[in-house]
Amino acid sequence: MSRLRRTDGFAAVELLVASMVGALVLVAGIELLRVHARVARGLQVRLGSLGGAAWALSVASRDVATAGGDPRRSGVEALGRAEVGRMVLGADRDGDGGVDPATAERVTLAWSSSGGGRLVRWLGTQSTGIAATVRSSGLRFRFFAADGSELTGPGGVLDDAKRARVRLVTSDLEVTERSGTMAETTTLRGAAALRTRIEER
Protein backbone atom coordinates (compact mmCIF):
# COMPACT_ATOMS: atom_id res chain seq x y z
CA MET A 1 0.00 0.00 0.00
CA SER A 2 1.28 3.44 -0.80
CA ARG A 3 2.62 5.62 2.00
CA LEU A 4 -0.17 8.13 1.45
CA ARG A 5 -2.91 5.54 1.68
CA ARG A 6 -1.81 3.34 4.51
CA THR A 7 -4.29 2.26 7.18
CA ASP A 8 -1.97 1.60 10.08
CA GLY A 9 -2.22 5.14 11.54
CA PHE A 10 0.44 7.83 11.88
CA ALA A 11 3.70 8.04 13.73
CA ALA A 12 4.02 10.59 16.54
CA VAL A 13 6.43 12.65 14.46
CA GLU A 14 3.99 12.72 11.57
CA LEU A 15 1.22 13.87 13.88
CA LEU A 16 3.40 16.57 15.40
CA VAL A 17 4.48 17.88 12.01
CA ALA A 18 0.91 17.82 10.74
CA SER A 19 -0.29 19.61 13.87
CA MET A 20 2.38 22.29 13.52
CA VAL A 21 1.57 22.85 9.87
CA GLY A 22 -2.13 22.98 10.68
CA ALA A 23 -1.50 25.44 13.50
CA LEU A 24 0.63 27.64 11.27
CA VAL A 25 -2.04 27.70 8.58
CA LEU A 26 -4.66 28.52 11.20
CA VAL A 27 -2.60 31.32 12.73
CA ALA A 28 -1.79 32.75 9.30
CA GLY A 29 -5.47 32.65 8.35
CA ILE A 30 -6.57 34.32 11.56
CA GLU A 31 -3.88 36.99 11.25
CA LEU A 32 -4.94 37.65 7.67
CA LEU A 33 -8.53 38.10 8.80
CA ARG A 34 -7.45 40.44 11.60
CA VAL A 35 -5.37 42.55 9.22
CA HIS A 36 -8.23 42.73 6.75
CA ALA A 37 -10.68 43.69 9.47
CA ARG A 38 -8.31 46.42 10.67
CA VAL A 39 -7.80 47.71 7.14
CA ALA A 40 -11.56 47.73 6.51
CA ARG A 41 -12.23 49.56 9.77
CA GLY A 42 -9.45 52.03 9.03
CA LEU A 43 -10.89 52.69 5.60
CA GLN A 44 -14.33 53.21 7.05
CA VAL A 45 -12.99 55.68 9.60
CA ARG A 46 -10.89 57.59 7.07
CA LEU A 47 -13.72 57.81 4.56
CA GLY A 48 -16.09 58.86 7.33
CA SER A 49 -13.73 61.64 8.35
CA LEU A 50 -13.16 62.77 4.76
CA GLY A 51 -16.83 62.60 3.78
CA GLY A 52 -17.91 64.35 6.96
CA ALA A 53 -15.53 67.25 6.44
CA ALA A 54 -16.33 67.59 2.73
CA TRP A 55 -20.09 67.55 3.31
CA ALA A 56 -19.99 70.06 6.16
CA LEU A 57 -17.85 72.43 4.10
CA SER A 58 -20.17 72.15 1.12
CA VAL A 59 -23.10 73.12 3.36
CA ALA A 60 -21.18 76.04 4.88
CA SER A 61 -20.00 77.25 1.47
CA ARG A 62 -23.53 77.19 0.09
CA ASP A 63 -24.75 79.19 3.09
CA VAL A 64 -22.08 81.82 2.42
CA ALA A 65 -22.71 81.92 -1.32
CA THR A 66 -26.42 82.60 -0.85
CA ALA A 67 -26.10 85.03 2.07
CA GLY A 68 -27.29 88.58 1.55
CA GLY A 69 -30.19 87.71 -0.72
CA ASP A 70 -32.21 90.91 -0.74
CA PRO A 71 -34.90 90.95 -3.43
CA ARG A 72 -36.54 94.13 -2.06
CA ARG A 73 -33.28 96.07 -1.74
CA SER A 74 -34.01 96.77 1.88
CA GLY A 75 -30.40 96.58 3.02
CA VAL A 76 -30.18 93.02 4.32
CA GLU A 77 -26.93 92.37 6.11
CA ALA A 78 -25.20 89.31 4.62
CA LEU A 79 -22.75 88.92 7.48
CA GLY A 80 -24.30 89.63 10.86
CA ARG A 81 -21.20 88.49 12.71
CA ALA A 82 -17.79 87.43 11.48
CA GLU A 83 -15.44 85.75 13.92
CA VAL A 84 -12.73 83.13 13.65
CA GLY A 85 -15.00 80.43 15.08
CA ARG A 86 -18.45 81.83 14.44
CA MET A 87 -20.34 83.38 11.56
CA VAL A 88 -23.90 84.67 11.31
CA LEU A 89 -25.40 84.96 7.84
CA GLY A 90 -28.63 86.57 6.77
CA ALA A 91 -30.80 86.49 3.67
CA ASP A 92 -34.31 87.63 2.88
CA ARG A 93 -35.50 84.31 1.52
CA ASP A 94 -39.24 84.99 1.59
CA GLY A 95 -38.97 88.47 0.06
CA ASP A 96 -40.70 90.30 2.91
CA GLY A 97 -37.99 92.93 3.15
CA GLY A 98 -36.24 91.65 6.26
CA VAL A 99 -34.41 88.79 7.95
CA ASP A 100 -36.49 86.88 10.47
CA PRO A 101 -33.97 85.70 13.08
CA ALA A 102 -36.21 82.82 14.17
CA THR A 103 -36.24 81.19 10.75
CA ALA A 104 -33.82 79.80 8.22
CA GLU A 105 -33.26 83.34 6.99
CA ARG A 106 -30.62 83.59 9.67
CA VAL A 107 -27.93 80.93 9.55
CA THR A 108 -25.29 80.63 12.22
CA LEU A 109 -22.22 78.45 11.78
CA ALA A 110 -20.14 77.98 14.89
CA TRP A 111 -18.09 75.58 16.92
CA SER A 112 -19.81 73.99 19.90
CA SER A 113 -18.23 72.02 22.73
CA SER A 114 -21.21 69.67 22.94
CA GLY A 115 -20.61 66.05 22.01
CA GLY A 116 -16.86 66.42 22.27
CA GLY A 117 -16.74 69.31 19.78
CA ARG A 118 -18.88 69.89 16.72
CA LEU A 119 -19.50 72.31 13.91
CA VAL A 120 -23.09 73.36 14.50
CA ARG A 121 -25.44 75.04 12.03
CA TRP A 122 -28.35 77.02 13.37
CA LEU A 123 -31.30 77.77 11.14
CA GLY A 124 -33.01 80.44 13.18
CA THR A 125 -33.31 78.88 16.62
CA GLN A 126 -32.98 75.27 15.56
CA SER A 127 -29.55 73.72 15.52
CA THR A 128 -27.94 70.58 14.24
CA GLY A 129 -24.38 69.36 14.22
CA ILE A 130 -22.99 69.05 10.71
CA ALA A 131 -19.50 67.79 11.58
CA ALA A 132 -18.00 65.92 14.51
CA THR A 133 -15.60 65.54 16.19
CA VAL A 134 -14.12 69.01 15.77
CA ARG A 135 -11.57 70.48 18.20
CA SER A 136 -12.01 74.07 19.33
CA SER A 137 -9.11 75.01 17.06
CA GLY A 138 -10.39 72.74 14.31
CA LEU A 139 -12.74 75.33 12.83
CA ARG A 140 -11.40 78.59 11.45
CA PHE A 141 -13.24 81.09 9.32
CA ARG A 142 -11.17 83.62 7.40
CA PHE A 143 -12.52 86.70 5.67
CA PHE A 144 -11.11 88.43 2.61
CA ALA A 145 -11.80 91.67 0.77
CA ALA A 146 -12.20 91.97 -3.01
CA ASP A 147 -8.51 92.84 -3.38
CA GLY A 148 -7.55 89.55 -1.72
CA SER A 149 -6.39 91.07 1.56
CA GLU A 150 -7.38 89.22 4.71
CA LEU A 151 -9.62 91.09 7.11
CA THR A 152 -8.94 90.56 10.80
CA GLY A 153 -9.92 92.24 14.00
CA PRO A 154 -9.21 92.22 17.73
CA GLY A 155 -9.89 88.75 19.14
CA GLY A 156 -10.65 87.53 15.64
CA VAL A 157 -13.89 89.57 15.52
CA LEU A 158 -14.55 91.85 12.54
CA ASP A 159 -16.18 95.23 13.13
CA ASP A 160 -19.02 96.59 10.99
CA ALA A 161 -16.75 98.38 8.52
CA LYS A 162 -14.67 95.29 7.86
CA ARG A 163 -17.69 93.02 7.62
CA ALA A 164 -19.03 95.28 4.90
CA ARG A 165 -15.84 94.70 2.90
CA VAL A 166 -15.92 90.89 3.05
CA ARG A 167 -16.24 89.28 -0.37
CA LEU A 168 -14.75 85.85 0.27
CA VAL A 169 -15.00 83.48 3.22
CA THR A 170 -12.80 80.44 3.64
CA SER A 171 -13.44 77.71 6.19
CA ASP A 172 -10.70 75.44 7.50
CA LEU A 173 -12.20 72.38 9.12
CA GLU A 174 -10.48 69.53 10.90
CA VAL A 175 -12.70 66.51 11.51
CA THR A 176 -11.70 63.49 13.56
CA GLU A 177 -13.61 60.26 13.15
CA ARG A 178 -13.25 57.55 15.77
CA SER A 179 -14.04 53.87 15.89
CA GLY A 180 -12.85 52.01 18.98
CA THR A 181 -9.21 52.91 19.47
CA MET A 182 -8.83 54.01 15.86
CA ALA A 183 -8.96 57.72 15.01
CA GLU A 184 -8.45 59.47 11.70
CA THR A 185 -8.29 63.23 11.14
CA THR A 186 -9.00 65.04 7.89
CA THR A 187 -8.32 68.72 7.29
CA LEU A 188 -10.15 70.34 4.41
CA ARG A 189 -10.85 73.88 3.27
CA GLY A 190 -13.99 75.33 1.80
CA ALA A 191 -14.33 78.73 0.16
CA ALA A 192 -17.22 80.78 -1.10
CA ALA A 193 -17.63 84.26 -2.52
CA LEU A 194 -20.51 86.36 -1.29
CA ARG A 195 -22.39 86.42 -4.60
CA THR A 196 -24.85 89.14 -3.74
CA ARG A 197 -22.12 91.64 -2.93
CA ILE A 198 -20.37 90.90 -6.20
CA GLU A 199 -23.52 91.67 -8.17
CA GLU A 200 -23.89 95.04 -6.51
CA ARG A 201 -20.49 96.50 -7.14
Place this chain on the structure above:
Amino acid sequence: MRWRSEDGFTLIEVLAAAGLLVSAGIVATLGAVAMLRLERAAHAEAVGLAVATEKLEELIAATPPARAGGNDGTELDGVPVTRIWRVIAAAPAPGLTRLEVTARWDRPRTTLLTLVAAVPSGAVLP
Protein backbone atom coordinates in the same frame (compact mmCIF):
# COMPACT_ATOMS: atom_id res chain seq x y z
CA MET B 1 -17.91 6.82 -0.93
CA ARG B 2 -15.16 9.42 -1.15
CA TRP B 3 -16.45 11.68 1.69
CA ARG B 4 -16.59 8.67 4.05
CA SER B 5 -13.27 7.17 3.07
CA GLU B 6 -10.94 6.21 5.90
CA ASP B 7 -7.92 6.38 3.65
CA GLY B 8 -7.25 10.06 4.39
CA PHE B 9 -6.32 12.53 1.66
CA THR B 10 -3.80 12.16 -1.09
CA LEU B 11 -0.91 14.60 -1.33
CA ILE B 12 -2.45 16.10 -4.47
CA GLU B 13 -5.72 16.76 -2.64
CA VAL B 14 -3.95 18.42 0.26
CA LEU B 15 -1.85 20.56 -2.11
CA ALA B 16 -4.94 21.55 -4.08
CA ALA B 17 -6.76 22.56 -0.89
CA ALA B 18 -3.74 24.52 0.33
CA GLY B 19 -3.45 26.19 -3.05
CA LEU B 20 -7.08 27.25 -2.91
CA LEU B 21 -6.62 28.68 0.56
CA VAL B 22 -3.51 30.60 -0.46
CA SER B 23 -5.24 31.87 -3.60
CA ALA B 24 -8.17 33.13 -1.54
CA GLY B 25 -5.74 34.88 0.80
CA ILE B 26 -3.91 36.52 -2.10
CA VAL B 27 -7.15 37.68 -3.72
CA ALA B 28 -8.39 39.14 -0.44
CA THR B 29 -5.07 40.91 0.15
CA LEU B 30 -5.03 42.34 -3.37
CA GLY B 31 -8.58 43.57 -2.80
CA ALA B 32 -7.57 45.27 0.44
CA VAL B 33 -4.58 46.93 -1.24
CA ALA B 34 -6.81 48.15 -4.08
CA MET B 35 -9.27 49.60 -1.56
CA LEU B 36 -6.46 51.44 0.22
CA ARG B 37 -5.26 52.85 -3.09
CA LEU B 38 -8.78 53.98 -3.97
CA GLU B 39 -9.18 55.62 -0.58
CA ARG B 40 -5.92 57.54 -1.09
CA ALA B 41 -7.12 58.61 -4.54
CA ALA B 42 -10.47 59.73 -3.10
CA HIS B 43 -8.70 61.72 -0.40
CA ALA B 44 -6.40 63.39 -2.94
CA GLU B 45 -9.39 64.21 -5.17
CA ALA B 46 -11.27 65.79 -2.27
CA VAL B 47 -8.21 67.91 -1.50
CA GLY B 48 -7.68 68.80 -5.17
CA LEU B 49 -11.32 69.81 -5.51
CA ALA B 50 -11.12 71.90 -2.32
CA VAL B 51 -8.06 73.91 -3.38
CA ALA B 52 -9.33 74.33 -6.95
CA THR B 53 -12.67 75.58 -5.63
CA GLU B 54 -10.87 77.93 -3.27
CA LYS B 55 -8.99 79.56 -6.16
CA LEU B 56 -12.10 79.75 -8.32
CA GLU B 57 -14.02 81.45 -5.51
CA GLU B 58 -11.11 83.85 -5.01
CA LEU B 59 -11.33 84.82 -8.67
CA ILE B 60 -15.10 85.19 -8.48
CA ALA B 61 -14.76 87.40 -5.39
CA ALA B 62 -12.09 89.63 -6.93
CA THR B 63 -13.02 92.83 -8.77
CA PRO B 64 -12.93 92.39 -12.57
CA PRO B 65 -9.74 94.46 -13.04
CA ALA B 66 -7.97 92.46 -10.33
CA ARG B 67 -8.62 89.11 -12.00
CA ALA B 68 -5.53 87.72 -13.68
CA GLY B 69 -4.11 84.35 -14.61
CA GLY B 70 -1.37 82.70 -12.61
CA ASN B 71 -0.17 79.58 -10.91
CA ASP B 72 0.98 78.44 -7.50
CA GLY B 73 1.63 75.38 -5.39
CA THR B 74 -0.26 74.63 -2.22
CA GLU B 75 -0.65 71.77 0.21
CA LEU B 76 -3.65 70.64 2.18
CA ASP B 77 -3.91 67.64 4.50
CA GLY B 78 -0.56 66.33 3.28
CA VAL B 79 -1.43 66.47 -0.43
CA PRO B 80 0.68 68.87 -2.53
CA VAL B 81 -1.32 70.42 -5.37
CA THR B 82 -0.25 72.65 -8.23
CA ARG B 83 -2.83 75.15 -9.49
CA ILE B 84 -2.97 77.04 -12.76
CA TRP B 85 -5.72 79.56 -13.46
CA ARG B 86 -6.72 81.56 -16.49
CA VAL B 87 -8.99 84.53 -16.97
CA ILE B 88 -10.41 84.82 -20.48
CA ALA B 89 -12.24 88.04 -21.29
CA ALA B 90 -15.35 88.10 -23.50
CA ALA B 91 -15.83 84.36 -23.19
CA PRO B 92 -18.02 82.42 -23.55
CA ALA B 93 -19.90 85.56 -24.72
CA PRO B 94 -19.41 89.32 -24.71
CA GLY B 95 -20.00 90.73 -21.25
CA LEU B 96 -18.81 87.56 -19.56
CA THR B 97 -15.42 86.41 -18.34
CA ARG B 98 -14.45 82.78 -18.32
CA LEU B 99 -12.52 81.62 -15.26
CA GLU B 100 -10.61 78.35 -15.42
CA VAL B 101 -8.75 76.70 -12.58
CA THR B 102 -6.79 73.51 -13.15
CA ALA B 103 -5.43 71.57 -10.19
CA ARG B 104 -2.85 68.84 -10.57
CA TRP B 105 -1.62 66.36 -8.00
CA ASP B 106 0.71 63.41 -8.43
CA ARG B 107 -0.11 61.06 -5.59
CA PRO B 108 -1.24 58.34 -5.70
CA ARG B 109 -1.35 59.03 -9.45
CA THR B 110 -1.12 62.11 -11.62
CA THR B 111 -4.56 63.67 -11.87
CA LEU B 112 -5.83 66.87 -13.44
CA LEU B 113 -9.04 68.60 -12.43
CA THR B 114 -10.37 71.70 -14.18
CA LEU B 115 -13.15 73.89 -12.83
CA VAL B 116 -14.77 76.49 -15.04
CA ALA B 117 -17.07 79.40 -14.26
CA ALA B 118 -18.40 82.34 -16.21
CA VAL B 119 -18.87 85.64 -14.39
CA PRO B 120 -20.06 89.08 -15.50
CA SER B 121 -17.22 91.25 -16.76
CA GLY B 122 -18.56 94.30 -14.96
CA ALA B 123 -21.35 95.50 -12.75
CA VAL B 124 -24.60 93.64 -13.23
CA LEU B 125 -26.96 95.98 -11.47
CA PRO B 126 -27.62 99.61 -12.44
